[in-house]
Amino acid sequence: MRKFIDSHAAWGLLLAAGLAFPWATGNDYHLTVMSTAYIFAIATLGLNLITGYTGQLNLAHAGFMAVGAYTVGILTVDHGWTFWGALVLSGAVCVALGWFIGIVSLRLKGHYFSIFTLCVGYIMFLVIEKWESLTHGTVGIMGIPAPEPIGALAFESPLALYYLTLAFLVLAVWVMRRIVKSLLGRTFIAIRNGDELAEALGINLMRNKVLAFQLSVCYAGLAGGLYAGFVRFIGPGVAGVEHTFDMMIFMLVGGLGTVLGPLLGALAMPWLTQSLQFLQEYRFIVFGPILVALVIFLPHGVVGSFLAWQARRDAKEGKPHAQD
């Protein structure tokens, strides 16, 4: 079972479920909800790389998502770029910005890093809100064009957009799994487990932390760019710290430091919110205590706790310890 949930078959099953979803529902509204969930799942995977794998809680993640979204918005609406060109740049802008912010913020440890990034997130929000000549201020950017057709594939209908976001999510998961299973991923985990220990192993702390940060915000930027092309309207609210908190909840519910956990969290939680429609505005009255309870009673999330339980059972039965 433990082998199963991380096997190709399991991921294939998930992908099949994703592909079949439109036939199961046939409802445009559900497709839109799911596509939005996919976009946030991409960003959450990125946040999980720096927080779950490398152990640094970045509270400016939604800010980076907004930078990606505004890159696409500004370039397509004000400068006549194509969506695809702007999307590539939205990732690149975040990687570049992530380098600058990374080398400053990652010198700080633990709480200092989180507080610093919280402030960085506020700066991003306030700059987006106040710099009207560039960002259209509180009005936001309207009329962002839909992604241009690729060959015969047009991205106008909710169904086409659904498959587009799904394709990006599959790509994002595949790349993330390659990263965390590589030596680089193990390096990040070593840093999470202890700065001194990692350094003693010959790991260049700063370089690897900055790299993890850049990769993580690249995910945020691309997710933001995709969001702009999908929703076609963006306002400064995208940068709001509540979005970072939302992603943090997705990540924690599923399980920090796994690929499957944040993915499942990001896909399941929006549906939970949808089904509690009447709560929309007050959802945090329920989710706040859930977050606290999770941290106290289930700190590894659903997937993480399941894996830990499996590992304990395997150990009891004397099976060889499977690798993560």
Add this chain to the structure above:
Amino acid sequence: MDTLLQQILNGLTLGGIYGLVALGLTLVYGILHVPNFAHGAFYMVGAFVSFHAMNAWGWNYWVAMAASALAVAALAVASERLVFHPLRQASGIHPMIAAIGVLLFLEAAAQALWGADFQRMQTPYTAIVDLGGITAPAQRLLIIAAAFALMVALHLFLTRTTTGATIIAMAQNREGASLVGIDAHRVAMLTFAISGALAAVAATLYAPINLVYPAMGHLVITKAFVIIILGGMGSVPGAIAGGLIIGFAESFGAYYVSTDYKDIIAFVLLVVILSMRPQGLFAKRGH
């Protein structure tokens, strides 16, 4: 000259409020080593409780402030017992995330109880005082006087009384304090109570010249974090000095640079200072 004095007055007002909020934050950090993200929500709840007591029950401003201080102190103690105490052994990001959970809950609860609208709090002190050429609303003078009186009182409490000394002892060395018979649980609860009461008083003082709404704590708490990083996490004099620095930077920045960007000034100051001194301005060593 007048405008200069006016800006100094504004700086003192802001500095006093920020200082009070930052003091609570820094005391809790000293004891638990947790950045209490929920502190801004305590501040917001403090404002709402006073507002409610004055508007719905017609209480006097000072009685409402005292009631609000008591209520928020109780709330802070409850959150210590229910949330932070079970997590005292947890390391890294988990206590921070739990604090964010408390913050989200309190904000949503306040919105459910009092609505998302902006409210205006009345004050009995609406007069404009003329001080040899410069005019000042009485409420601002009241804020400055009350904030700094509280700071002095807190300082005396921490340095001159045994109970206060137990807080300092805990912050300096947890094991050492336990060894000499200090009850760590009691001190933690006391610290949370003080920090909650300070936040409530700061909010009630500041609300009449500002507005009351569920998200009112966001900017204040973020600035309070900037202040305690500048002043050194856990340092009481650092929090007061940091509060004044940010207060003056904002009032002068708003006047001489731009009102639109005044809220960014504190954060930019933090980014610049931390880029050069990652351990903060006054801290001797980083944590």
